Amino acid sequence: MRWPTRLLHATAAQPHAFRSLATPVYRGSTVVFDRVAGIVDDWRQKDGAYSYGLYGSPTVLELGARIAELERAFHTFILPSGQAAIALVYLALCRAGDHGLVPASAYGPNRGLAADMLKGFGIEIDVYDPAIGAGIEALIRPNTRLIWTESPGSATMEVQDIPAIVAAAKARGVPVALDNTYSAGILFDAFGHGVDISIQALTKYIGGHSDVLLGSLSVANEALYERIGAARTQLGLSVSPDEASLALRGLQTLAVRLERMEKSTLEVAHWLAARPEIDLVLHPAFPGCPGHEYWKRDFIGSASVFSILFRDEMPTDAVSTFVDALELFQMGWSWGGTTALVMLYPELKRADRDYAGRLVRFNVGLEDPADLIVDLARALSVAREKPGP
CATH class of the missing domain: 3.90.1150.10 (Aspartate Aminotransferase, domain 1)
Incomplete structure (x- = not known):
């Protein structure tokens, strides 16, 4: 090979026995395959079946796996921000003509998204009193597809009766999503209390040093995993392995x-x-x-x-x-x-x-x-x- 080719197809390699306490930062968009028979194009990057960097490198997937383990979730997706996680929940679960509920105490951009973009898509989101508890049953319609909760609420810190809301929602077959950023996925056991989706702004406690923008979206079951995962892929939501490595570091001192x-x-x-x-x-x-x-x-x-x-x-x-x-x-x-x-x-x-x-x-x-x-x-x-x- 001539030298320009050797720059791209070097044969030099180092042994792979190096062990470190830090997760390696895997960067890459293109995933290469050994044989035609091994080519896959699937966002479900598990068991080593990687297909494209957009769906997550080993660094990003390890962060998701660790958060899922922490929250005791079925699976955790890593996203560019907490707001991206909120938007993905709406876009994956709601369609034109659907109805949803969000507490008055929710993170401002969550309510802003509901009042602006979602309204333009023909999705109606009503604001409810965060202290409503079991009374939320009266607000659930036949076309209600999502109930948001946030506990404590942003700024005014209202703590919601999540178990009562979950019980009313499950009786009507409506999934409940929780912004669980305040609890870092630890102080409140979202899935132990019956929540279907738990999101976090990893920018906050898990990043921990005001130098990373990331979000997580954890799901309770395989059906939500499939629905959320497909929507995430169609929206092209990807994160940097460097950002993910900062969050992995933050987990160690959380x-x-x-x-x-x-x-x-x-x-x-x-x-x-x-x-x-x-x-x-x-x-x-x-x-x-x-x-x-x-x-x-x-x-x-x-x-x-x-x-x-x-x-x-x-x-x-x-x-x-x-x-x-x-x-x-x-x-x-x-x-x-x-x-x-x-x-x-x-x-x-x-x-x-x-x-x-x-x-x-x-x-x-x-x-x-x-x-x-x-x-x-x-x-x-x-x-x-x-x-x-």
Whole structure:
């Protein structure tokens, strides 16, 4: 062979006996076959029957297998983001003329997708009270194809009675999907409580370091595996093995991070609950949090994200001053990483309450909680000194 050909068809190779604690990063789009008889074109890449990189490399499939093992799922698909996982559930299970239900406390882009794109596709999604429990039975129609749950809810932290919703749904043959990101697939046993589909934004706790965008979609049975898998293939949803390797790394420290974050978060939240400026601490482990009794019954712990509601006497511009004055709490979306975060919701409303401008959400990271409390105390002092309107 001439040298340009040798560059592409080298015979040099290293032995394969190298063993490492880290999963190799397998990159590749094209999968090569030894014989014509061995050619396959199937998204079900298992038992070594790889066909194309779009369907997942060994790195990506190992991440899915580990999450499925963690959640005790039939199978887990890895997707580009948590929102991609949410969209795939809708697009795989709903068609024009179908109906679905989503809680008012759900992740904003979930509700946005329902109100915009899905509506354009002729799919009707109604918003329901997250505290509805068994009462959801009255909202189920003959054409209802999906019920979303999210527990705790985004920002306002409502804990849902998932077993009651599941029982009502199963009686009518409707699958229940859960955004289980808060629990990292651990603190709440989705499949043990009868949920059919569990999604996570792996960007949060499993990635764990605010440097990866990934999602997972776990299913309870083979029928959902086939339906979701076919839809994922048709949509061309693929992820980078490099991103998957970061999530595999994050899994190794998930237990110690969750334990540390829970302890620190409770310390910070209890300190805030005693402050005169705060009307309510929305933390699932606190009795004042909606659905606290379900958290006590169904969860094995709490995580790093919670919200506070300032008293009515605190002007909204003073709340903004408080957030601006924080130094250790970085201002940014997302949560679940090692760094403390804060976010103000200036226009947040629920059917029974207007939270606009007074609700602040925190993610407590791996900083010393005493330092975070000093930061909060100083910012509250700055906010109190702000002149009134």
